[in-house]
Amino acid sequence: MWVGSLELDLLLGDVHSLKEKRSLVRPLLSELRRRFEVAVAEVDHVELHRRAVVGVVAVAGEQGHLVDVLDAVERSVAARPEMELLSARRRLRAGDD
Template sequence: MWIGWLEADLLLGDVHSLKEKRGYVRPLVAELGRRFSIAVAEVDHLDLHRRTGVGVSCVAADARHVREVIDGVERFLAERPEFELLSVRTGLVSSTDD
């Protein structure tokens, strides 16, 4: 079993409140989960209205598939006009790693 994860730091555009932020982040989290069949959550910058951290994870039998999904998520985030992708951290581990 292979487990891949991605943590993205995003800068939101013209957002002036946490309520407005939710209007951008909730649809993003839902679309990522639907499109890539992954677990997704807002994981950082919860109190800031123009920043967010999004974390995703993917589990599969094949490391190549996990890497393709994680790379696809990164491309998807980079192409979104309402966000600026500031940084991305990724990881890939096997369940047999000690």
């Protein structure tokens, strides 16, 4: 078993309130859950209206499949025009670590 996590630091576009931020972040979280079957949440910068850190976690039987899923999630977020992906930190662990 392999467990992988991805921490995505995002700069949101033309956002002036926490309400506007939620209108961008919530649909992103829902889409990632639905498309990639991963666990996802906003994990940092919750009080800032132009920044968000999104945490993504996935479990797979093979390392290659896990890397493919995390790569696809990262590409999907990076392609969104309403936000800029500032950084992505990835961690992979084997079940016997």
